Amino acid sequence: MRHGKYPLIVTFLVPPLLLYGIFVLSPYLQAFQISTTNWLGYSAEADFVGLENFATLLRDGYVWNAIKNNAILLLVLPLVTIGLGLFFATMLNMGGRRGRAGVVGVTGTAAYRLIYFFPQVLSVVIIAIIWREVYHPNNGLLNASLGALGINGPSWLGDPRFAFWCVLAVLIWSNVGFYVVLFGAAMQAIPRDIYEAVMLDGASRFVTLFKVTIPLLWDTVQVAWIYLAIAALDGFILVQLMTNGGPNFSSDVIGLRMYDTAFGSETKFGYASAIGVVMFFLTLSVAVLALRAARRDRIEYS
Amino acid sequence: MTVLDRAPAGAAPARKTDPAPRRETGVANAFSHGFLLLWGLLTAFPLLWVLVSSFKSDAEILGDPWGLPSALRFENWARAWTEANIGQYFLNSTIVVAGSLTLTMFFGATAAYVFARYDFRGRQIAYYLFVGGMMFPVFLALVPLFFVVRNAGLFGTWTGLILVYAAYSLPFTVFFLTAFFRTLPTSVAEAALIDGCGHFRLFFRVMLPMARPGLISIAIFNFLSHWNQFILPQVLMQGDDSKWVLAQGLAALAINQGYEGDYSGLFAGLTLAMLPVLVVYVAFQRQIQSGLTAGQLK
Numbered sequence: 160m161r162h163g164k165y166p167l168i169v170t171f172l173v174p175p176l177l178l179y180g181i182f183v184l185s186p187y188l189q190a191f192q193i194s195t196t197n198w199l200g201y202s203a204e205a206d207f208v209g210l211e212n213f214a215t216l217l218r219d220g221y222v223w224n225a226i227k228n229n230a231i232l233l234l235v236l237p238l239v240t241i242g243l244g245l246f247f248a249t250m251l252n253m254g255g256r257r258g259r260a261g262v263v264g265v266t267g268t269a270a271y272r273l274i275y276f277f278p279q280v281l282s283v284v285i286i287a288i289i290w291r292e293v294y295h296p297n298n299g300l301l302n303a304s305l306g307a308l309g310i311n312g313p314s315w316l317g318d319p320r321f322a323f324w325c326v327l328a329v330l331i332w333s334n335v336g337f338y339v340v341l342f343g344a345a346m347q348a349i350p351r352d353i354y355e356a357v358m359l360d361g362a363s364r365f366v367t368l369f370k371v372t373i374p375l376l377w378d379t380v381q382v383a384w385i386y387l388a389i390a391a392l393d394g395f396i397l398v399q400l401m402t403n404g405g406p407n408f409s410s411d412v413i414g415l416r417m418y419d420t421a422f423g424s425e426t427k428f429g430y431a432s433a434i435g436v437v438m439f440f441l442t443l444s445v446a447v448l449a450l451r452a453a454r455r456d457r458i459e460y461s
Numbered sequence: 462m463t464v465l466d467r468a469p470a471g472a473a474p475a476r477k478t479d480p481a482p483r484r485e486t487g488v489a490n491a492f493s494h495g496f497l498l499l500w501g502l503l504t505a506f507p508l509l510w511v512l513v514s515s516f517k518s519d520a521e522i523l524g525d526p527w528g529l530p531s532a533l534r535f536e537n538w539a540r541a542w543t544e545a546n547i548g549q550y551f552l553n554s555t556i557v558v559a560g561s562l563t564l565t566m567f568f569g570a571t572a573a574y575v576f577a578r579y580d581f582r583g584r585q586i587a588y589y590l591f592v593g594g595m596m597f598p599v600f601l602a603l604v605p606l607f608f609v610v611r612n613a614g615l616f617g618t619w620t621g622l623i624l625v626y627a628a629y630s631l632p633f634t635v636f637f638l639t640a641f642f643r644t645l646p647t648s649v650a651e652a653a654l655i656d657g658c659g660h661f662r663l664f665f666r667v668m669l670p671m672a673r674p675g676l677i678s679i680a681i682f683n684f685l686s687h688w689n690q691f692i693l694p695q696v697l698m699q700g701d702d703s704k705w706v707l708a709q710g711l712a713a714l715a716i717n718q719g720y721e722g723d724y725s726g727l728f729a730g731l732t733l734a735m736l737p738v739l740v741v742y743v744a745f746q747r748q749i750q751s752g753l754t755a756g757q758l759k
Contacts, residue, residue, distance in 0.1 A: 282689035
C-alpha cells in the first residue's frame with residue numbers, strides 16, 4: 160500500500176467530510192454562538208447579549224418544570240426498563256433451569272422475543288397515536304375495560320395528575336423489548352460451565368441471578384443505563400405527539416420547551432439555542448456520571 | 462470423556478442430547494410463564510386492537526372498543542390510502558429513505574474504509590471529529606440546521622432531507638464500519654495489491670464484498686432509523702404537504718381525523734403504516750434484532 164493511496168483517501172474521505180461538516184458540525188458550532196444572541200428568528204438582527212439567555216433561563220419557571228420532569232424520567236425510566244428487561248431476559252434465557260443442561264430458556268422463547276421487540280421497529284409517531292387512542296377517555300381500550308368493571312376511568316392524557324405518568328408508561332413499554340433482546344444476547348455469551356458449577360454448589364435461582372448473571376452482565380447494563388438516560392433527556396417526540404406538554408405543562412420536557420421556543424408562536428432562536436446548550440451539558444454530565452457510578456471491576460470470562 | 466461417562470445417568474454429558482427437560486413445570490415455571498405471557502399480551506394487544514379497529518365502522522369504534530367488527534371494511538383502508546394520502550406519504554418516505562440509505566452506506570463505507578486501512582496525517586483527528594457526532598443530541602443542532610438547509614436552498618426538498626439524514630447517520634455508521642473493516646484479514650488485501658490490483662478496485666472488488674455482514678447490520682439499523690425519522694422532516698419539510706414523509710402524514714392524520722371523528726380512517730392509516738414494517742420484521746427478525754442490538758451498542 161505505498162503508491163497511489165492518496166487519490167483514494169481524498170476521493171473517499173472528502174465528500175463524507177464535507178457533508179458531515181456542513182450539516183452536522185457547523186450547526187452544532189453555530190448553536191453555541193446563537194445561544195449568546197437575542198436573535199428572534201427571521202429578522203436579520205441578532206445582538207450579542209453574552210450570557211443573558213442563560214440568566215433568563217435560570218429564572219424561567221417553565222424550563223425548571225420541564226427539567227423536573229426530565230429528572231423524574233431520568234430516575235424512573237432506566238430503573239424500571241432495565242429491571243423489567245433483566246427480569247424477562249432471565250426468564251427467557253434461563254427460566255427453565257430444571258434441565259440437566261444447566262440453564263435453558265422456557266418454551267416459546269423465540270416467540271416471546273419476536274413479540275417483545277415489536278415496538279422497537281415501529282416509529283414513535285405510530286406508538287404515540289396508538290397509545291393516544293388506548294388512553295382515549297371515552298372510546299379507548301383502557302377506559303372501556305375499566306368501564307366493564309364498573310369503574311369510571313379518568314381522562315388519562317387530559318388529567319394533569321396522570322398525563323406525565325401515562326407518557327412515561329409508554330416510554331417504558333416501547334423500550335423494554337429492546338433490552339430483553341440485548342440482555343438476552345449478553346446472557347447467551349456467558350459460558351455454561353459457570354452455571355453448571357454454581358448449580359452443583361446448590362445455589363438457588365435468585366442467588367444465581369444476583370451473584371452470577373448480573374455481575375457478568377454489568378458492562379451491558381451500564382451501556383443500557385447510559386442509553387436510557389439519554390433517551391430520558393430526549394423523550395420529546397412522544398410527549399409532543401401524545402400531550403404536547405399539557406395539560407397545564409404537567410408533562411412538559413426540556414426538548415419540547417426548546418422546540419416550542421424555536422418553532423412555536425415566537426421564534427426565539429437565541430433563547431432556544433441556550434436551552435439546547437444546557438441540554439447538551441446535561442446529557443454530557445449524565446453520561447459521565449453514569450460511567451463513573453457504574454464503574455466496577457470488570458469481570459473477564461473469556 | 463465419552464468412554465468414562467457411561468455410568469451414572471445424572472452425569473451424562475447432556476448438553477445437546479438432552480431430551481426436553483424433565484419436570485420443567487412447577488411453581489417457578491408457572492410464575493415465569495405468567496409474567497412472560499402478560500407482557501406479551503401487553504405488547505401485542507394494542508397493535509392487534511388497531512388492526513381489528515381498522516375494519517370497524519366509526520359507530521362500532523365509539524360504541525364498543527372491545528367488540529369485533531361486523532364486517533371486513535376494506536374501504537377504510539382505501540380511504541386512508543387515497544383520501545388521507547397515506548399512499549403518497551409512503552411513496553415519499555420510500556424515495557427519501559432510498560436516497561439517504563444509499564448515500565449513508567456509500568459515504569459511510571468509504572470513510573470507514575479509509576480510517577480502518579490507511580495511515581495518513583490527521584487521521585485520528587478526522588476520525589474523532591466524525592465519531593464525536595454520536596455523542597451530541599440532535600436538538601442542539603436543530604435551530605442552526607434549519608438555516609443551513611434553508612440557505613442552501615434545500616428547505617422543503619427531498620434532496621435536503623436525504624443529505625441531512627445521511628449526514629446525521631454518518632457518525633455511527635463510520636464508527637461501526639471502521640471497527641468492522643479492521644477485523645477483515647490484511648493478507649487478502651496485500652495479496653490483491655501484489656497481484657496488481659489498484660486501490661479502488663481493491664475496495665470495490667475485495668473489501669466491500671468481504672464486509673457484507675457488517676454492511677447489512679448497519680444498513681438495517683439505518684433503514685429503520687431513517688424510515689421512522691420524525692423530528693428532522695418536521696423541522697425541514699414544513700408547508701407543502703404533498704412532499705411529507707409517512708411519519709409527518711400520520712401525525713397530521715391523527716390530528717385531522719380526531720377533528721372529523723373519522724376514527725376508522727385513522728386506524729386504517731395506522732395499520733397501513735404498521736403492517737409492512739411488521740411483516741418485514743417478522744421475516745428478518747434475527748438479522749434485525751442482532752443488527753439493532755449490535756447497532757445501539759458500540
